[in-house]
Amino acid sequence: MHAQLETLLEIQDLKSQRRDLQTTTHERQVEEEVFNVSIDEAIETLDGKIVEMEESLPTQIRSRYRRLAGRTERAVVPVISGTCYGCFVSIPTAVASDSERNEAINHCDNCGRFLYVID
Numbered sequence: 001m002h003a004q005l006e007t008l009l010e011i012q013d014l015k016s017q018r019r020d021l022q023t024t025t026h027e028r029q030v031e032e033e034v035f036n037v038s039i040d041e042a043i044e045t046l047d048g049k050i051v052e053m054e055e056s057l058p059t060q061i062r063s064r065y066r067r068l069a070g071r072t073e074r075a076v077v078p079v080i081s082g083t084c085y086g087c088f089v090s091i092p093t094a095v096a097s098d099s100e101r102n103e104a105i106n107h108c109d110n111c112g113r114f115l116y117v118i119d
């Protein structure tokens with residue numbers, strides 16, 4: 001898989017972990033009390049990591065990613081059976097084909113999200 005595509009997926013994963021940390025208030029109390037961990041600190045650490053990873057991306061990809069991330073939770077979506085799972089529109093065969101599977105950074109012509117192909 002393309003290194004920057006992997007980075008994008010990792011950023012997305014960190015962001016969803018961050019959302020989980022923010023939203024689970026009851027569990028959060030329990031975790032903080034029982035395990036003596038600070039969720040705020042964990043979120044700060046995640047934020048730092050997210051920024052660091054975003055900064056490691058080339059400008060063009062980073063600005064596209066940030067634009068997308070501003071309006072959708074999922075800026076990187078899978079292509080399954082030739083369909084973009086961001087907007088559910090068919091992807092041209094060239095992008096969805098086996099030949100250069102995830103070795104290039106592609107995006108959906110319709111919704112602009114980054115794409116990765118899975119079976």
Ligand SMILES: [Zn+2]
Pocket residue numbers: 084085086087088089108109110111112113
């Ligand atoms: Zn799309």
